[in-house]
Amino acid sequence: MRLSRILVAASGIGVDEEAIKLACDLAKKSKAEVYVVYVIEVKRSLPLDAVIESEIEKAEKVLTRAEDIAADRDYEVETDLIQAREAGPAIVDEAMERDVDLILMGLSYKKRFGAFSLGRAIPHVLEEAPCRVLLLRETKS
């Protein structure tokens, strides 16, 4: 599989770090570009361009950490912060716009109503993304 562009959808969970490392390792072989995006989901009672400082601050920390992790791997990533109503469509849209070959998403082990849950964004990306999607689930413990 030859990759030229990889999109990592970071969400501030622990497994993001491994996802970025994995993306850098995958990208190194073919010198692919790596984009890391963080989506701030804005509630519908606010305009889409509302500045929610606490969320931006959190996103900045996540993306800065992503850059640091990539730098440790001796790789350079491009980071972006997006505001959208829902993360899933925003990630797919971003992937299409950047014409990426792979979307890499971290996933925490979560149960909802007793059953394992993928959340809302991942099923949408799995269903709608035009490219390959790689999920990296954190360890169960």
Added chain:
Amino acid sequence: MRTGLQFAINESNKRLAVRNNWQPKLGDKFVRRSRIKAHPLRRVLGIPGLFSAGYGNVGSSIYYALGIVTLVAMGGTPIALAVAGLFFIFTALTYAEGTAMFPEAGGSASFARHGFNDWVGFISGWALMLSYIVTIAISAFVIPPYLGHFWPLLKESATISTAVSMGIIFFLMVINVIGVRETSFVNVAAAVFDLLVQILIIALGLLVIFNFDVLVNNITFYWPSLENLILGIALAAIAYTGVETMSQMAEETKRPAIRVPRALILMIIIVLILFGGVSTVGLSAMTPQELATNWATDPVAGIAFSISSAITPQEIASKFASQTEIVIILTWIFNGLRSLLPGLVAVLAASILFIATNAGLMGISRLAFSLGRYQLIPPALGRVHHRFKTPYISIILFAGVALAILIPGFFAPGVFLELGALYAFGSLFSFFLAHAAIINLRVRNPDLPRPFKLGGNIKFKQRELPITAILGLIGTAVIWMVVIFTQPYSRWVGLSWMAIGLALYLLFRWRRRLPLGQTASKPASPLWKQK
């Protein structure tokens, strides 16, 4: 980082950068700097999403507009709806030109700010807020009567009905403050289902109860006075609330300059067909007197009840087919429709109205946030809760006002009509300012890019003035004056609302040492990502 991105700086982000101890120095990559100051926003709405958002409001207003208009216009109801529909077309066209020029939240407040200044922008926005509040109140107010199909006390007892309505608003206020997730899929699905049921009602009504002679008789025998007819036209404006909602959603629409006008035109066509159909069927099903007394708050339930009573399954089935097997199947289908229709309408109406109440609450908080950004109202109103990430102050404040205007419902039976007139006060005033702003922009700034430019212009001093906007301006002004002169409740509540708003605006601007009329500040231009 990205080329072509607009350089947008806003004060909050600047502060954030300082707090993060970020300092540009030689050798730094500017990746983070671009990111922190210019994060892009994602436009995702297409015509279906935009249409469903607008239709969500219009579709819900069908469930009460017919009753309100019939209360005053009686036999003249179809004419009142038709004339209001004409003004609706003019207004929607004005909004199409304005929204294509300025695809941002704010609707008529935004046009007025661009067309005149902050002062007029505030007046328009404040009037718009009133109509949003009344939409919240009135949508919640008519939910219990529809649910009265299952528990009649909800319709018969004013106390229970009003208490339940207030409970609904309170509940929505709480969940909006907490910030429960809502997907656009629910809105689209509800809009589609609602549209199908309304088409079914019209089709069944035309098939089962439509009678041209009865309709003409009901119109002519119950023809209203001229004053009531004009008031009916004013009240009929409540049927066309979606135009403003659609404009508010422009900032989330892909290629808004093209798609918003198209969605608006699509909505004009569908809404006019639906209202024409529902009012025709309604006045064939019962007399205006009956509609105004027994079914004023739940007119569509009345129509569904009449259709259900008039359905004779076997007789209708044999009209469509002669083969016994097909007649049996059709009889079974019509039997099912006869027993299910009233309950289906009750559940659907309650659901749509519930969604509309919620949409009103979200719409007003978004509008408050937008006005706050331009320093038209204190930005504190748009303050976001640190934990829930919602504009809790505006949600609580405006839900509180909506609750307050429902209080007369406990002891004044005419509050339903008063709410309708109060809505007309706010919406017509903001529509009037929208028309005025579009005309003024044609005069002051004729070379401004207009992706959607209204046709049918008259030349005046080298300027092209759109006839539809001029007619809309005159029409809304005349009808608004009628509301002011004939409706004391709307006059005093509406004018008090405007007076309070103006006092707040003057105080706020004076304390901030901001000019009253001129644009005080320009917020950072959002970076819209567009394919």
